[in-house]
Amino acid sequence: MATVTYRGVxxxxxxxxxxxxxxxxxxxxxxxxxxxxxxxxxxxxTSLRMLAGLEPVDEGDILVGGQSVLRLAPRQRDIAMxxxxxxxxxHMNVADNLGFALQIAKLKKAEIKxxxxxxxxxxxxxxxxxxxxxxxxxGQRQRVAMGRAIVRQPRVFLMDEPLSNLDAKLRVATRSxxxxxxxxxxxxxxxxxxxxxEAMTMGDRVAxxxxxxxxxxxxxxxxxxxxxxxxxxxxxxxxxMNLIEGxxxxxxxxxGSTVLPVPRPLMKAVGPGRVTVGLRPxxxxxxxxxxxxxxxxxxxxxxxxxxxxxxxxxxxVRGTMLGAVPDFVVRVDPKSAPRVGSRxxxxxxxxxxxxxxxxxxxxxTA
Numbered sequence: 001m002a003t004v005t006y007r008g009v010x011x012x013x014x015x016x017x018x019x020x021x022x023x024x025x026x027x028x029x030x031x032x033x034x035x036x037x038x039x040x041x042x043x044x045x046t047s048l049r050m051l052a053g054l055e056p057v058d059e060g061d062i063l064v065g066g067q068s069v070l071r072l073a074p075r076q077r078d079i080a081m082x083x084x085x086x087x088x089x090x091h092m093n094v095a096d097n098l099g100f101a102l103q104i105a106k107l108k109k110a111e112i113k114x115x116x117x118x119x120x121x122x123x124x125x126x127x128x129x130x131x132x133x134x135x136x137x138x139g140q141r142q143r144v145a146m147g148r149a150i151v152r153q154p155r156v157f158l159m160d161e162p163l164s165n166l167d168a169k170l171r172v173a174t175r176s177x178x179x180x181x182x183x184x185x186x187x188x189x190x191x192x193x194x195x196x197x198e199a200m201t202m203g204d205r206v207a208x209x210x211x212x213x214x215x216x217x218x219x220x221x222x223x224x225x226x227x228x229x230x231x232x233x234x235x236x237x238x239x240x241m242n243l244i245e246g247x248x249x250x251x252x253x254x255x256g257s258t259v260l261p262v263p264r265p266l267m268k269a270v271g272p273g274r275v276t277v278g279l280r281p282x283x284x285x286x287x288x289x290x291x292x293x294x295x296x297x298x299x300x301x302x303x304x305x306x307x308x309x310x311x312x313x314x315x316x317v318r319g320t321m322l323g324a325v326p327d328f329v330v331r332v333d334p335k336s337a338p339r340v341g342s343r344x345x346x347x348x349x350x351x352x353x354x355x356x357x358x359x360x361x362x363x364x365t366a
Contacts, residue, residue, distance in 0.1 A: 002065035002078075002155040002188055004028040004051065009060035011046050020046045022212040023060065031186040033179065034217075035203035037196055038235070043212035044192045048158050051190065052081055064156060077156075080149035084161040086141045088133040088148075095120075095129040098147050119147045122181070139170050146178070150185065157182070157189040163198065175202055197238050200224070208232050230361035233278045233354060239308060239329040242279045245358065248272050253355070256315035258293040263351050265366035275364065276356040281308065281331040283352035286338075292345035298326045300337050307334035311344060 006026040012019045021043040028034050036044040049055035051062055053074035061068050069077050088097050095116055102112045120126045123143045133141055142162060149157055162178070163171045179202045182189050193199055199206045200220040207217040208231075216228045227233035233241045246253040248270050252261045255277065262270075286292075294314035301308040310326040328346060338344055355364045 003030050003063075004156060004188055004190065005063040005066075006047070006051075007061045007063070009047070009050060009062060010058050011043075011050060011055060012058055019058075019212050021050070024212075024214055025060075026207060026214060026217060028188060028190065030188055032204045033182045033189045033191060033202065035191045035193060035199040035206045036209060037193055037199040037206055038209035038215075040194060041211075042209040044194075044209050045160055046212075047209075048081075048160055048190060048192050051156075052079055052158055053077055078154050079156045079158060080152050080154040081158040081160065082145050082149050082162045084164045086133070086145040086165075088141060088144060090133050093130050093132055094125060094136070094144050097133070097144055098125075098129075098151050101148065101152050115151050115153075119151045122150070122184075123147050138166050139174055142166065142174060143177075146181070155188065157187050159189065159191045161193055162191075163193075171198070178202065196236055200236065206236075208235060210235075226363075227278075227354070228363055230276055230278065230356040230363075233356070233363070237280065239281050239331075241354075242277075242281065242284065242328050243356075244277050244279075244313070244327055246275055246277045248275055248355075253277055253353075255293055256313055260293075260348055260353065262353065262355070263366070266355060266364070269366045270355055270364045274358045276358055276361070278354035278356060279328075279348060280352065281329045283349050284328065284330045284346050285349050286330070286332060286336065287345040287347035289345065292347035293328075295328060295344055295346055297338050297340050297342050297344060300340055302334050302337065304334070307332050307337040309337060309344070311346070314343070 006024045009021060009024045010019050011021045024047060036047060038044050046055055050057050057070055061070060064077060098116045098119055099112045102115060120129055123146065125143055125147060128136060128140060163174055166174060175198055191202060203220060205217055205219055206223055208215045210231050216223060216232050223232060223236045227236060230243055234243050244255060246255045249272060251259045253275060295311040296314060297309055297311050299310040309330040309332055311328045311330065313327045316327055330346060357364060
């Protein structure tokens, strides 16, 4: 198969004042499934399209298998792309859709038939080969779109939000199917999504982009536990990490009128002043009276095995409008979930606090 390398790649659209992708450098290993994730407009689809040859590269270079592909036409790059809208030919049945690219390549009919049969078996499409796309469900159409890419036996797969048109339940099932299939085929795959849950559950590694700049690339667990900045901390995780401003003093970090202890090595690294405090919902619990940060419950989401409390810190309640965005999300046992409007006190479990620079957002480490 092949490695994929972005070397200082940039793309700036005509009349734009900023780069859509800004000096992207990323090494994708052979047979790896890497996910590009970030908010809308962060440059992830542009990065994918430049690799496919559908978008020009203004600066830098892109290599596949160690060789630059910038001077190659899209069809010469040996890359297959799966799009969110499936792009199936409505007048063709499933078998013809799967084999169309092979027909264009002028392969022999026997080989086309054999490859289509093999892919249909892998994707459980054998019973649907004679059907038209209009006779298929959304999940079946997505499998046909994937099969059309697989049958070409490319060096690299590109997937641009392929599950966005599926309902929530089918998305969960299909993303596990795609991840399992990719590992079985061992084809280098670049997968683009705005859904960070999808990214965390599918990727061998995840690359987080913001405003065209690569923020961090790592295995999912490290992104969650050790984000390099406040953006990654707030973007990765569902619900998102709690990010609230505090002040470092001799006793720890003060949030409102409550002082939370900070590990000594971290205190030495940060020094006095304002910081952004990061706490995961599971790192915060309910405390007894006078033992934690006072807050008021805005919303309770009961999800069966767990519940999430959305609370506004008491010192921020005054002067804010009803329905303001809550300051804190706390994961609790649904049996102990308080009622909306009740006063609670929050405490931090163990040494699970992260600190970020207020201005730059960079994480402060000991």
